[in-house]
Amino acid sequence: MKPALDALREVDTALAAALAQVFAGDALHEASDDSVLEAMAVAGSILRRVEGLLIEATDVVRGRSEGPRDERMTTRVGCASLSEVVQRTTRMSGASAGVLMRGAGAVHRERSMTSGEWLPAMLPGLRAAMIEGAVGSDGVAAASVLVEASGRVDRDALLLADAALGEAARGITRDAATGAAESGPHASAGELRVLAQVWASVLDQDGAEPVEASAMRRRGLTVGPVRDGLARVSGDVLAEVAAQWQRNCDALSNPRVRGGAGVGFAPDGEGADGDEGAGGVEGAGVDDVITAPRDTRTRAQKMHDALATSLDVAARSGELPTVGGGAPTLVVYAREGDVLAGTGWAEVEGINEPVGIGLAERVGCCGSIQRVTCDDRGRIVGLSVTDRVFNAIQRKAISLRDGGCVIPGCHVPAGWCEIHHATDHALGGPTHTDNGVLLCWVHHRTLPTSGWSIMMIDGVPHVRGPAWWDPERRWRPAAGSRLQQRVRVAESRHGGAPPERLRRQDGVPEGQLLRRSR
Known part of the structure; x- marks a missing residue:
């Protein structure tokens, strides 16, 4: 092994010298596009070869760390686990060490108990591609799904899948009709992962049932105690539960991630559901149309707020079991x-x-x-x-008027919103449609501190935004539902007075000026 180690040290020294030239004088920044791409390709090749060596070494350490604790290699070097050995020797993260360990399982070899010879690897085709430098640790680890199915799949069928993965890593494709090999682009780690999953699903027809049974046993969520106003939620949810939650998050998350703080037309003036004029009133003048504010929440915060809204909607749906004779309250x-x-x-x-x-x-x-x-x-x-x-009839009427959360740029639909008293009930504000306005869970809870203000004028919600969004800080009528927007468009086309048909059908409720919310 000493000659090989000496050769590796020479490679390391030569690589260090080559990199010193690359970084000297910012040569890479001055290079052409083709040179930058070629440098990345060469670095990728070096990285894949090094990762192949790390996978092989990880497999050796794992083999020597089986058996009684006192006899394990991990114990002899003062580490508690294989992951710790990998992390300490390579300075990698725990996640990267996990990738190496999964890769080691995919290309693992056993010795024959009788002859002492090395037996073929679990996935010999992928191992050969790894040795050639055609696939790195991510690509090898992607094949772990085949290793998991190996106990339920015929060995010959598994070798067919392995050969397909190895060829894809080398850039070899097969003609579907003749089976002739053709040269093509090398598959990335992500493409190898998809290919491995497809092969596993085809070969392991019964594999889904034990996986689902295991998932049902391991599912669960825990909610920790509240500390500093927050409770930690942890656990694992079923795939369909995660998918539904993700769909709810997609529906409730504000899609507008652009937009400025000044007055003017929105650069993308349609809402998430195609509603025109999401940032202002359709048919209004230039001074009344303003850009929607940028949603500054993080992805994690959006996920939290979507969960909170979903729980609130479920609690008032009337379809949950009762608690103490009443709905969950x-x-x-x-x-x-x-x-x-x-x-x-x-x-x-x-x-x-x-x-x-x-x-x-x-x-x-x-x-x-x-x-x-x-x-x-x-x-x-x-x-x-x-x-x-607000009772059900009032809620329907307010939903017809507002269409959804009245804060510009927010596209949470009416069914997911709460009804806010524009003038606080404690200050004399009635529970009346002229005093109720739709706000989503987030804007309802941040209204006192966010800089937004709500005021009802003649029964119509008006919104005033923070100075960073609207320097003029004008009261502007909320966009309203599509039906209300059509009424305003009709008014603008008929000199400010809607046609009699629209007046009877869609007239805006009359009301008095109410005190604005605090």
Whole structure:
């Protein structure tokens, strides 16, 4: 082994010298496009060959780390696991070490118990491609799905799949009719992963059942205790549950990731569902059309908000089992004085620590309030209920008027929104269509701090945005539903007065000017 190690050290030294020339004087930045691509290709070739050596070495360490703990190689070198050995010797991350270990399993070889000779690898074709430098660790690890199916698949069939993967890694394609080999582009690691999955699904017709049974046993979610206002959720969900959650996230996540903070026409003036004029009122003047704000939430935050909205919609759908004779209801306890003052703490049933009083205000905005009066000794002496919930008929009417969340650029549909009291109920705002406005879960909870304001003028929601988005800070009518937009277009075409037919069918409700929300 010493001559081979000496040769590797010479390669390392030569590579270091070559790289020094590349980095000296920023030569790569001054190179032509073709030279940059060629440098990347050469570096990729070197990387694949090195990764092949690392996979082989990882397989050797794993073979020597089986058996009693005191006799394992991992124990002799002072490491707790194979992953730790790989990480410490290569300075890789745990994820990268896992890729090497999966790759080692795909090209693993055994010795014959009788002759002591090396037997063919689990996937000999892929191993040969690895030795040639045609495939790296990601590509080899991608074939682990075939290794998992090897116990349920005929060996000859497995070798056919292995040969197909090896040829794809080398850039060899087969004519479907004649089977003749042709040269083509080398498959990437991602393409090899897809090819391996296809072969596994074809060869292992019964493989889905044990996988699904295992998934059903291992499924689960845990919700940790609340600390600093957050509870950690962890676990594994079934594939269809993850897919449905992802679909909900796609439907609820604001697709507008561009847009500026000034006044002008939106560069992409259609909403997620094709609604025109998502950033303003259709048919309005230039001064009334403004760009939609950029959604600054991270992907993880969008996933969280979509889950919160889904849970809220499910809770008020009326289709969930009852709890204590009623629908699953979030119960928040707070002192009336704290709610009116906007300071202090609240308690949520089922949560182990107090929460900010703002939660009580938000829940009370779209829920009912039950007042419990106690005497000095704690005895309950009075009960009263204030109905602040918009009924089903009111909700349908408000949905017809608003169409969805009224914040410009937000495309959450009406069915997923909550109804916000534009003038707080505690300040005398009625539970009336002239005082109710649709807001999504995110904008409802961030309204006091986000810089957005809502005001009802003659029963029509008007929105004023933060200064960074609209420097003029003008009150602008919400875009409304498509039906309402058509009414405004008809008005603009008939001198400001809609045709009698539209007036009777789609007239905007009359109302008085209400105080704007805090």
